[in-house]
Amino acid sequence: MKSYSIIVVLILVGCASKETLQTQFPNPIADYFYKVEGNQTHFLIEFQQPLPEDIKLKKLYFRNQTAAIKMISRQKAEAVFIKPDLILDVNPENEYGNQPPIPPKQRFQLNSTEAVLEFIQKGKIKHYKFTNVPEKSNK
Template sequence: MIKSLFFMVGLFTLVLFASCGSNKGLQERSPAQFNQVYYSYNSDGIELTIPVASIQDERVSLDAVYFHGMKSDLNKNAEKPNLYVANFRMGSGDMVMDKDPAKEYGNKPPQMPEKSPFDIDEDEAILVFTQDDEIKYYKLTGIVEKD
């Protein structure tokens, strides 16, 4: 009887620690208030757009994002400061192919795949941000495609 009790307690503890470890580092609270996050395809690949309703610029910095098996830096839109954009090069687009390698100089290679530190679905992304000099992660969900 006591052996089975110890076995059950041990099993419960193992399951508890295993489930906590899968989301280690993933923040529950959003670093900012976001509007609908969307992506679109362009001639170079995928452009992920993250509209921010409000953010504490002095404490939070949005740095990068994992999406569709790739990682890209986030850039603030120059015209609209509340818009962050990540570009993922997929190698589609016009490339110069010539026997003279100097003429191919301007070609951009496709972006290499980079696995996300967390499991995500097709309509999700992992946002990498810095808050109070500490790197943190937040899962963006419900990402839609726009034309």
């Protein structure tokens, strides 16, 4: 009988650990986009109103990468994703310092135009999903 109760507890704990994505962000978002500058991708989020004190932005998951969020102002946040520089040469010996790509473990199943924002509101970790993220040029 104890083994059945242990199995039930494990199933409940496993089901409880699934993360749910918020359908609306608690503060209105005016715009979001990304732009590529060299080996860096800048993901910007602009809010219609200043972000309340009880909301802390933590991470952004985008295109198989994770980056910390930095507040540029009270209404603008940015995450910067950096691709490592690779040495490409006709002579393979000159490419010696390149590191082989290590695919990271995926926390969320996202396509190339989706991103997930991790934030803390009133002490609870929450996630909000961006869809159809546009790219803006630097011009």
